[in-house]
Amino acid sequence: MRNISFSLTTAQIRNRTKTVTRRLGWRFLKPGDVLCACEKCQGLKKGETVHRLAIVRVLSVRRERLDAITPGDCVKEGVPDLCPAEFVVMFCRAMRCRRSVDVTRIEWEYVDCNRCGRPFTEEEMASPHSPPDWPGEMICDECYREYEFPCCLCGEYEDDGIADTFVAVTEAYDKELPPGIYRILGNPFYPTPPLGCETLFNRNLERVADLPGHTDTQGFAIGRLCLSCQREFAAGLAGSKDR
Ligand SMILES: [Zn+2]
Numbered sequence: 240m241r242n243i244s245f246s247l248t249t250a251q252i253r254n255r256t257k258t259v260t261r262r263l264g265w266r267f268l269k270p271g272d273v274l275c276a277c278e279k280c281q282g283l284k285k286g287e288t289v290h291r292l293a294i295v296r297v298l299s300v301r302r303e304r305l306d307a308i309t310p311g312d313c314v315k316e317g318v319p320d321l322c323p324a325e326f327v328v329m330f331c332r333a334m335r336c337r338r339s340v341d342v343t344r345i346e347w348e349y350v351d352c353n354r355c356g357r358p359f360t361e362e363e364m365a366s367p368h369s370p371p372d373w374p375g376e377m378i379c380d381e382c383y384r385e386y387e388f389p390c391c392l393c394g395e396y397e398d399d400g401i402a403d404t405f406v407a408v409t410e411a412y413d414k415e416l417p418p419g420i421y422r423i424l425g426n427p428f429y430p431t432p433p434l435g436c437e438t439l440f441n442r443n444l445e446r447v448a449d450l451p452g453h454t455d456t457q458g459f460a461i462g463r464l465c466l467s468c469q470r471e472f473a474a475g476l477a478g479s480k481d482r
């Protein structure tokens with residue numbers, strides 16, 4: 240997502256009274272483009288972070304002369320107290336341009352979570368989530384929980400779609416599958432196979448470690464691990480083999 244900065248009209252973006260901007264560039268924008276409105280995107284000093292204000296979806300883009308602005312558009316620009324002539328003077332001073340210059344007029348709508356309607360937090364704006372079954376939609380972290388599971392070792396949420404290479408088995412269904420961390424050798428790997436299939440299923444799991452004390456599978460006999468916990472196990476096992 241591209242950032243667009245509003246250093247002079249930060250308050251109007253925050254309170255959402257501004258829905259139009261005029262820029263000298265930005266000719267490449269198209270209706271439907273999604274942008275992150277920031278306080279300041281460029282010229283950040285070392286250690287300074289981008290302040291994200293809102294996510295916006297472009298509704299229309301057109302080129303027109305700067306001095307073609309109407310009183311109605313001064314309101315949409317977030318400066319209702321200025322008349323068109325005053326707006327033009329202010330713009331020319333800030334951008335060092337002539338009143339007859341062509342500008343890109345961009346109009347947008349504000350985008351909130353598509354599921355619950357809550358505005359996004361700065362953190363959510365920085366790494367927005369889209370549901371796998373509806374990639375055009377943007378949803379908040381809480382609504383995205385539906386597509387995640389809590390890692391049974393560290394409790395961090397992880398994408399449902401990741402590949403499992405290790406699982407935690409917490410209940411012993413038979414003596415061949417005592418509780419522990421198992422490497423998945425193939426699918427399916429469930430510890431509760433249909434009657435008579437035990438050997439077939441169990442062959443797909445290899446016990447590699449004891450269960451860590453803090454395993455929480457929320458009452459299930461098997462628990463999924465987040466990618467970083469899986470990587471830790473893979474690295475630990477590779478390390479122990481080298482020794
Ligand atoms: Zn939501």
Ligand SMILES: [Zn+2]
Binds near residue numbers: 391392394395466467
């Ligand atoms: Zn984890």
